[in-house]
Amino acid sequence: MAEALRVGIAGLGTVGASVARVLAHKTAELTRQCGRPIEVAAVSARSRGKDRQVDLSAAAWFDDPVALAEQAEIDVFVELIGGDEGPALASVKAALARGRHVVTANKALLSRHGVALAEMAEQKGVLLNYEAAVAGGIPVIKTMREALAGNSVTRVFGILNGTCNYILTRMEAEGISFDDCLKDAQRLGYAEADPTFDIEGHDTAHKLSILTALAFGTRISAGDIYMEGISNISQADIRAAAELGYRIKLLGVAQRTESGIEQRVHPTMVPTASVIAQVHGVTNAVAIETDILGELLLSGPGAGGNATASAVVGDIADIAKSRPGFQHGPVFGWPAKQLKPYKRALMRSHAGGYFIRLTVLDRTGVFAAIAKRMADNDISLESIVQHSAGADGQKTVILVTHETTEAAVRKATDGITKDGHLTDKPQVIRIERAG
Amino acid sequence: MAEALRVGIAGLGTVGASVARVLAHKTAELTRQCGRPIEVAAVSARSRGKDRQVDLSAAAWFDDPVALAEQAEIDVFVELIGGDEGPALASVKAALARGRHVVTANKALLSRHGVALAEMAEQKGVLLNYEAAVAGGIPVIKTMREALAGNSVTRVFGILNGTCNYILTRMEAEGISFDDCLKDAQRLGYAEADPTFDIEGHDTAHKLSILTALAFGTRISAGDIYMEGISNISQADIRAAAELGYRIKLLGVAQRTESGIEQRVHPTMVPTASVIAQVHGVTNAVAIETDILGELLLSGPGAGGNATASAVVGDIADIAKSRPGFQHGPVFGWPAKQLKPYKRALMRSHAGGYFIRLTVLDRTGVFAAIAKRMADNDISLESIVQHSAGADGQKTVILVTHETTEAAVRKATDGITKDGHLTDKPQVIRIERAG
Numbered sequence: 001m002a003e004a005l006r007v008g009i010a011g012l013g014t015v016g017a018s019v020a021r022v023l024a025h026k027t028a029e030l031t032r033q034c035g036r037p038i039e040v041a042a043v044s045a046r047s048r049g050k051d052r053q054v055d056l057s058a059a060a061w062f063d064d065p066v067a068l069a070e071q072a073e074i075d076v077f078v079e080l081i082g083g084d085e086g087p088a089l090a091s092v093k094a095a096l097a098r099g100r101h102v103v104t105a106n107k108a109l110l111s112r113h114g115v116a117l118a119e120m121a122e123q124k125g126v127l128l129n130y131e132a133a134v135a136g137g138i139p140v141i142k143t144m145r146e147a148l149a150g151n152s153v154t155r156v157f158g159i160l161n162g163t164c165n166y167i168l169t170r171m172e173a174e175g176i177s178f179d180d181c182l183k184d185a186q187r188l189g190y191a192e193a194d195p196t197f198d199i200e201g202h203d204t205a206h207k208l209s210i211l212t213a214l215a216f217g218t219r220i221s222a223g224d225i226y227m228e229g230i231s232n233i234s235q236a237d238i239r240a241a242a243e244l245g246y247r248i249k250l251l252g253v254a255q256r257t258e259s260g261i262e263q264r265v266h267p268t269m270v271p272t273a274s275v276i277a278q279v280h281g282v283t284n285a286v287a288i289e290t291d292i293l294g295e296l297l298l299s300g301p302g303a304g305g306n307a308t309a310s311a312v313v314g315d316i317a318d319i320a321k322s323r324p325g326f327q328h329g330p331v332f333g334w335p336a337k338q339l340k341p342y343k344r345a346l347m348r349s350h351a352g353g354y355f356i357r358l359t360v361l362d363r364t365g366v367f368a369a370i371a372k373r374m375a376d377n378d379i380s381l382e383s384i385v386q387h388s389a390g391a392d393g394q395k396t397v398i399l400v401t402h403e404t405t406e407a408a409v410r411k412a413t414d415g416i417t418k419d420g421h422l423t424d425k426p427q428v429i430r431i432e433r434a435g
Numbered sequence: 436m437a438e439a440l441r442v443g444i445a446g447l448g449t450v451g452a453s454v455a456r457v458l459a460h461k462t463a464e465l466t467r468q469c470g471r472p473i474e475v476a477a478v479s480a481r482s483r484g485k486d487r488q489v490d491l492s493a494a495a496w497f498d499d500p501v502a503l504a505e506q507a508e509i510d511v512f513v514e515l516i517g518g519d520e521g522p523a524l525a526s527v528k529a530a531l532a533r534g535r536h537v538v539t540a541n542k543a544l545l546s547r548h549g550v551a552l553a554e555m556a557e558q559k560g561v562l563l564n565y566e567a568a569v570a571g572g573i574p575v576i577k578t579m580r581e582a583l584a585g586n587s588v589t590r591v592f593g594i595l596n597g598t599c600n601y602i603l604t605r606m607e608a609e610g611i612s613f614d615d616c617l618k619d620a621q622r623l624g625y626a627e628a629d630p631t632f633d634i635e636g637h638d639t640a641h642k643l644s645i646l647t648a649l650a651f652g653t654r655i656s657a658g659d660i661y662m663e664g665i666s667n668i669s670q671a672d673i674r675a676a677a678e679l680g681y682r683i684k685l686l687g688v689a690q691r692t693e694s695g696i697e698q699r700v701h702p703t704m705v706p707t708a709s710v711i712a713q714v715h716g717v718t719n720a721v722a723i724e725t726d727i728l729g730e731l732l733l734s735g736p737g738a739g740g741n742a743t744a745s746a747v748v749g750d751i752a753d754i755a756k757s758r759p760g761f762q763h764g765p766v767f768g769w770p771a772k773q774l775k776p777y778k779r780a781l782m783r784s785h786a787g788g789y790f791i792r793l794t795v796l797d798r799t800g801v802f803a804a805i806a807k808r809m810a811d812n813d814i815s816l817e818s819i820v821q822h823s824a825g826a827d828g829q830k831t832v833i834l835v836t837h838e839t840t841e842a843a844v845r846k847a848t849d850g851i852t853k854d855g856h857l858t859d860k861p862q863v864i865r866i867e868r869a870g
Binding site for chain 2: 030035131148150277294306307317318329330
């Protein structure tokens with residue numbers, strides 16, 4: 001039996017405590033799978049006394065995670081502190097500088113500093129594993145980094161934020177408003193007190209930026225992601241989508257196009273009969289399209305202590321199976337120094353189908369004016385639904401376009417707005433092909 | 436740059452030729468990912484002259500795959516011959532005996548000899564990779580063997596045969612009979628001239644037996660799998676399923692129960708709103724349920740030259756990233772010598788919901804008699820659908836039970852048959868919970 005792999009865990013919140021418990025309770029299984037034991041040799045957290053339902057008395061205690069990374073007798077540093085600077089960044093850097101393997105679940109950190117950290121890891125010949133940083137327990141990093149070797153990715157997209165998917169799922173199932181749903185999600189602990197980061201798409205964008213680097217060998221560029229959140233999705237949209245055979249999901253999409261790489265996060269219409277449309281509640285899903293394999297879809301728990309711990313333990317186990325002298329694959333599939341600058345495709349050149357919901361005054365000539373604006377911009381329509389006027393004299397017109405461009409749709413809706421028939425802002429939702 | 440990994444490919448059919456093409460066309464990508472080139476050093480096939488759209492002139496040619504395995508200057512032997520004995524078995528054994536890594540897509544071989552081959556590989560300290568053997572390009576082996584380290588599997592199930600799923604999908608979409616569908620599938624090349632192996636569930640059983648070993652650490656035992664094919668699924672079943680909110684899929688299911696491990700292959704009702712119900716055509720899907728992560732689902736292309744080649748190349752790339760002295764994880768997650776004898780749960784003790792379709796004479800007292808047989812066997816009913824009698828004086832009664840046992844259902848349907856009201860064999864289809 002080889003020597004134990006010594007692990008130092010920085011951060012003993014929900015995920016950290018769950019990792020410690022799995023390592024303690026599954027010792028025999030992990031030893032059998034890895035060919036050597038995994039032991040928690042050091043830990044660091046804000047509060048020492050808290051009951052974490054696991055005996056950590058054999059582990060060295062560090063008040064400061066950076067001190068743990070610098071001094072503890074460990075082979076692997078597990079960063080579960082969170083945040084894209086401060087102690088998380090400092091401790092990961094310290095561990096890598098010391099030639100220790102690193103496992104992290106920190107998407108914000110990788111989204112901002114991933115390339116620099118990957119360069120450090122590759123230069124030191126150690127592993128930087130981060131399965132838990134994207135889509136929780138779903139093994140999307142391993143799949144893209146290892147299983148799809150030899151494949152060239154054409155598009156990767158997914159439901160990457162459980163809070164948004166939970167809200168959209170309940171809005172559809174129960175017919176309640178976004179605001180009521182959000183309040184309930186906060187009450188149940190599925191949404192933060194300040195939900196902006198989730199519902200406006202920032203969290204999805206962080207995760208997408210990592211998938212984009214893996215897919216296309218580009219330097220991470222989260223700041224360049226086009227982003228729309230779900231806060232302006234209404235029951236009217238959800239009902240109209242259902243009527244037309246679609247369901248609304250917040251997707252992150254990265255796609256290679258002729259003009260560069262598209263990275264976008266926005267509410268999206270996906271066909272109701274597609275696999276991804278059945279991904280409900282806090283579940284996440286990622287679809288990967290490649291030249292050789294075709295489309296692969298992975299779905300599963302995207303958040304929560306146990307799901308995240310499962311991915312972290314998988315990462316640690318991979319390190320336990322490796323040995324000194326083992327040549328690791330690069331952190332982002334491409335050697336970090338070879339990652340190319342990200343060439344951004346302009347959102348206005350995005351090509352696809354569009355759902356357009358217009359609230360108009362119920363008067364003669366309105367529909368003709370709308371149709372003319374569409375025709376003038378070379379937009380051909382797949383379907384048109386018109387709901388009869390309510391008591392307020394307003395009518396809803398819903399258009400689904402064939403493939404067109406973002407620029408054309410914007411020009412058309414600007415024109416319609418200028419025509420003066422609308423009583424509300426036009427609602428535009430992109431449609432995504434999905435298997 | 437480290438030395439090239441030298442690969443020998445035995446079998447240059449659809450898959451083998453595709454593997455050779457991917458290795459030839461993706462040299463730069465693979466070298467970048469693996470840190471060294473992968474080169475095809477030797478090949479073997481039945482016909483030397485055939486045009487495979489790839490230049491193999493630099494590779495040593497062997498007429499005999501066993502000679503290739505024994506003599507070629509290779510690091511990895513890739514077996515793509517097929518069959519569970521003869522040259523496939525002999526050449527894999529020869530390669531392992533010589534201390535060469537092996538990659539195979541051969542489910543039949545592993546289902547029959549997997550444990551013995553794994554013992555050889557582990558004793559020699561080489562890798563035996565077989566991602567392509569189950570669910571084609573879906574990385575289910577990597578996920579179970581690596582990503583889910585520390586998780587204990589409770590159930591694994593999936594759509595593992597593209598031919599059956601293609602037939603069931605078309606039967607539902609087009610309302611055509613099983614026989615007509617099968618003929619069309621044969622014409623289009625989705626089904627073999629002798630389709631028995633696919634449609635009666637043997638192919639699914641082979642794949643399931645491998646997943647069972649990975650899931651539960653048991654010795655492979657394909658012969659013990661309970662098996663029912665799809666040839667007796669009728670339009671009446673498909674329509675009744677749809678009416679009740681279900682879709683029929685041929686599933687392979689392996690599940691830990693109190694009385695042992697269930698391994699079964701049979702047509703199954705899955706909720707129409709579940710993810711797996713949207714897996715259409717030749718696509719495969721595997722769901723894995725574990726104690727820590729919960730349910731993970733993977734879907735993608737399950738067959739075809741490219742999808743299979745993608746998995747084979749992924750396996751080869753993993754070997755290219757490894758180095759001499761690297762301690763590999765065991766072939767089936769558990770060291771082969773520690774794989775436990777498979778303890779079979781009896782099918783009669785299977786617990787679950789059931790769909791029962793009865794064709795009965797339209798006369799008084801029939802329904803009461805059926806209801807009594809159900810009650811006598813403690814079977815409680817979730818729903819009952821009765822279709823009015825056709826011109827032939829026959830009526831259809833469809834029952835959906837709450838959880839009960841196979842034994843109870845068999846006793847009840849035997850009783851109903853004995854009562855003499857049926858004009859056709861009772862149709863019984865198991866229902867599977869699915870997320």
